[in-house]
Amino acid sequence: MSEKPKLPHTFCKQCLLHPVYLSKTLPHDNRTAPETTAVGKLHILQPKEHLFRKEDKFHILFTICSGSLKSYLTDIEGREKVIGFHFPGEILGINAIHSGIYPHNAMALETTHICAVSFEQVFSLSTEIPTLQRRLIQILSRKISDHPFYLGNYGAEERLAGFLLYLSHHSKGRGDSGSHFVLSMDRRDIANHLGMAIETVSRLLTNLQKKGILKIKNRQLAIIAPERLRELARCLTGR
């Protein structure tokens, strides 16, 4: 980010309008069309900077290119509730389509690169390009499947184990091994999200380390025995 962003930027692999999704159906010489119509703008967020806030008017879909964010709400008395974390490849804003406003706040946890495209432009493109339409629907469908099941788990350890597997799963999805990754959120956010005390998170992590299931140094996490973690989480899916 330190570098000055050029707009339109080169589409990254995950971007919603990466030419690969258009090339099959558009005539070859039209392939650059989306870069002029539904331009993907590059945004760069600093840590703690907001991508959007609850109640903002919805126009834009955001693809995370690198970095991570948390989404959260605040209750009547101003207490924060972390409802999810978001990683590269994920598209933010699709849960705002039906209401026309973003239903939560989205804040960067670290320096984060985002590709932004206009929803209406994507939509009208998709009416012409069945490939894109199908992709759009599949993205939405996948997001629905992507429930944070671990939230319904019984004990605190069960929930945390499920959460770590969730992180691992998504890290794997991004091409990493899934066994070594960095927690981009702090303990407070984890605890908040899982509905437990921050001290419990800390204690459980050191317990898991003592049991030899994982190694953790600050925010650097290594899962040593994923199968044992899966037992603890009473794992439901292949996650």
Added chain:
Amino acid sequence: MSEKPKLPHTFCKQCLLHPVYLSKTLPHDNRTAPETTAVGKLHILQPKEHLFRKEDKFHILFTICSGSLKSYLTDIEGREKVIGFHFPGEILGINAIHSGIYPHNAMALETTHICAVSFEQVFSLSTEIPTLQRRLIQILSRKISDHPFYLGNYGAEERLAGFLLYLSHHSKGRGDSGSHFVLSMDRRDIANHLGMAIETVSRLLTNLQKKGILKIKNRQLAIIAPERLRELARCLTGR
């Protein structure tokens, strides 16, 4: 399913292919087309009957016309985990689109009427009818927003309160008052879903009744003081 289903049945208001969503764009004399191409079949499920099971091949979208279902998974050791409940107006199967298989089991909690349509037929219709395409995308988007936030709540009371408001919210969405409704699931399913003991559910419900927040007789529930329930749930949205 005991009764002989007549096909095609009269579309109920919520059905995905109810003519109202097609009439605007289709020429008037084509309006009956979907009833012959993407027929809505009526299914009738008895209590405990499955609509589909995890790993079944996905072809069909189901709209719930009346009744209710639970969706659940089983872990490695055969323990059941209730991941959600489903009510009239909701469409089941949209989280199977991207993978081609249903990602969980769906079981009727009571006698339940379902309207079934072929996804591929809906999809190809939607490529011709932008109205339908937009509706499809909005349905998917709404479903994503429809997170069970209460699962991340701290105490057991907080989670239960959130869950009851969730039920109330959906009952309201179906035209009811939202203050009087029937719990179609048993205490075991509620407890399982919320990650707490069945006895806790029972105790909390009687406590809430003693506090005058609700009245409960067997499965008949009346919410007397929704605002106090909302306080308990540390309510996040307008729910």
Added chain:
DNA sequence: CGCTGACTTGAACCCGTTCAAAGAATGTGG
């Protein structure tokens, strides 16, 4: 009517929270 399963209630125990404090990591200004 009597059985079975669903729900409630009671009491003891334990996990997770709360309160308190120390220790590590990170940032800031001199």
Added chain:
DNA sequence: CCACATTCTTTGAACGGGTTCAAGTCAGCG
């Protein structure tokens, strides 16, 4: 680059909410 301040994280000890185990009550149904 260091000293200091702030924030993040870990650890300890006592308390309390929720679970577990056990028994009892109630509703539904043959």
